[in-house]
Amino acid sequence: MAEENKSSLDALSALCKRRGFIYHSSEIYGGMPGFWDYGPLGCELKQNVKQAWWQFTVRGREDVVGLDATIIMHPRIWKASGHLDTFADPMTMCKDCKKLMRADQVKDIYADQKKKPQPKVAGAEFFCPYCGGELTEPKPFNLMFKTVVGPIDDPSNVAYLRPETAQAIFAQFTNVTATSRMAVPYGIAQMGKSFRNEVTPRNYTFRSREFEQMELEFFIRPDEAIELQYGHVVTLADKPDLNGPVQDDWGWEVWHKYWVEQRKKFLNAVGLPTERFVEYWQKPDELAHYARACVDIEYDFPFGRQELEGIAARSDFDLTQHQIHSKVPQTVFDDPLKQACKKLTDEQKAAFVAKTQKDWLDRKQKAQSAKAGKEIVFSADEAAAVAAQAKAFCENLFDGKYVPHVIEPSAGVDRLMLALLCEAYEEQALTDEKGKADVRTVLHFHPKVAPVKVAIFPLIKKDPDQDRIAREIFAKLQKKVNCQWDVSGAIGRRYRRQDEAGTPWCITVDAQTVQDGTFTVRERDSMTQSRMTYGEFLAKMYEALEF
C-alpha cells in the first residue's frame, strides 16, 4: 500500500512535469531544494484556486475585506509576534546517531523516554536523549530568511522575509478598521507568498521554503462583551444554525466552528469531497499557549495524512502583542456595547467583574494544567495579577472598548493544489470495442479549477470550412475562459492529451457543423459525446463554473 502510494506520487509528479504543471526551481543549475515553479498549466490551476478562495472568502461576503501587504516588514513585527524568538531555535545534533533536535527540548525528550540512556561521556549533563551520545554545540537555526534593507550590510538593517502573511493583517488592523467602514465582527483576508527556511523540505511541493498562503483573520468581540450586551452568549451547546446568516450573539466557540464549516464548504466547492479529508481537533495539551482551539483539516496524501489548513481561535493574543510592542492601542470602540453598559448598576458591574475574574483564573489554570499534564494552582500573587488584568479589561468594556479576538482560517495554496492534483489523478484501465486494453491517464479537476476549460479541434484540419468555424468558436470562447487549440494527430490522441491536462470539455467541429452549426462536446470524465449548439454549450459550461 505504501509502495503503491509512493509510486502514485511518482507518477503524478512525472505527469506534472510532462504536462507543465510543476518544475523544479532553477533546474538547469541543478535545482534548489524546497523551491518549485509552476508551469503553464500549473499557474492556471493556481490562479483558479486563489480566485475561488477570494471569491468564496472575500467577494462573496459582506463582512470580509482584502489586504495585499509587503513581504518584508518592520523587523519588530516578528519580535511582537514571537517568530523572532520561537523561530530561532537552537538546534543540536547527536554525533553518534545523527538525530537532529531542538537543544531546549533535549531534557523533555529525555523525560519522555521509556528507556533512559546513560551518557556515553561520564558525567555529561548535555547528551543525546536517544542513545546517550555526545551532542554538538547548539547552533541557532532561524526559520526566517534574513535579508538586509538599504545600502549598508549592517545588523541594524536586518529584515526578514515574512514566515506567514497573518502578521501583516494584524499590523494593518487599525488602518483597515478606520478606512473600510467595517466593524467587528469582520474579517481581513490576504493571499501571498511566505518563506520558511525549513530544515528538511520534502514530499514534493508539500513542505516548500517559498510557498503561498491564503489567510483570513476574522475579528470578533470577546465573549464578555456579548454577555454584557445581550445577557447571554451563544455556545455550541445551544446548537446554533451554522448554515444560516451569522448572528451577533455568537461566542468565539460558535464563530470558530462556523469557520470550520465554511472552510469545508470551500474545499467541497473546489473538488475535495468531505469524505476525503478529516477534521482534527487539537487536544488541549497540543494547543499553542494563546490558542483556545485549533482544527486541522487533513488530507490523505500518498505520503501520509497531512495538514491542508488550520482554523485557530487565537483569542486577542496577536493584537495585544502588537499593542504592547508598538504602543499603539489596538482596541476598537463599540458604541452598542457602551450604551448597553450605561444601563448597568454599580452592583451589576461589580458582579460582572467578579465573575470575569473567576472565569479568567479558571481558564488560565486549566490551560496550564493541560500543558503541564498535572494540576496547576496559581500562587496568590499570580492570581492577583490575573484578577487585576480581568478588572482592567472589564472597565474598558464598560467604556465600549476592547481588543478584538480572532479566528484564523489559514490555508496553503500549494498544499491545496497538491491535494487537488492527487485527488484528480487517475489511471483508467480501458478496453475498446475490439477488446484491446488501454490505459487512460486523466485529471478529474472540478471545472472551476481546471487549468484549461475547453479545447477546440477541427475534426479534419485540412478542411477549410471546419478549420474556419472551429477558429471562430475558439476566438469567441477565448474571451471568456482559458481554451486550447489543437490540430495535431488523430482526434483520439487530442482527447487523451486534454485528459492529462484535466480539460473538462472538448469541442470537435465536423462536416455537420458546417451545415447546422452544432458540434460534438466530449466530456472528460464520462468520455461521452453529445451534439449541441454554441449557446447550449455556454449555458452548460457556465452552470458548472458558477460558485
Added chain:
RNA sequence: GCGGGCGUAGCUCAAUGGCAGAGCUCCAGCCUUCCAAGCUGGCUACGAGGGUUCGAUUCCCUUCGCCCGCUCCA
C-alpha cells in the same frame, strides 16, 4: 549538517576502454481522422571537474545534484 540510495534523450531502459541505441512522448508532414496503436522525417543524453590511457560514458579520485530517513505544523 549526517547516513542510505541514485545520476545515459522529456520519460522508461540498453550497450561499450574505440562513431552511444531502442520504445514511448514531443515536433513537422502524409492519410476524408470522433478516443493515444498507420506511414515518412526531425529534435534531444553519458551531471561536473580532474587523473590513468593513444583514446574514458565505461577504470580511479573529487565535486555537484536528486530521492529517502532525522517530532519544521500553510
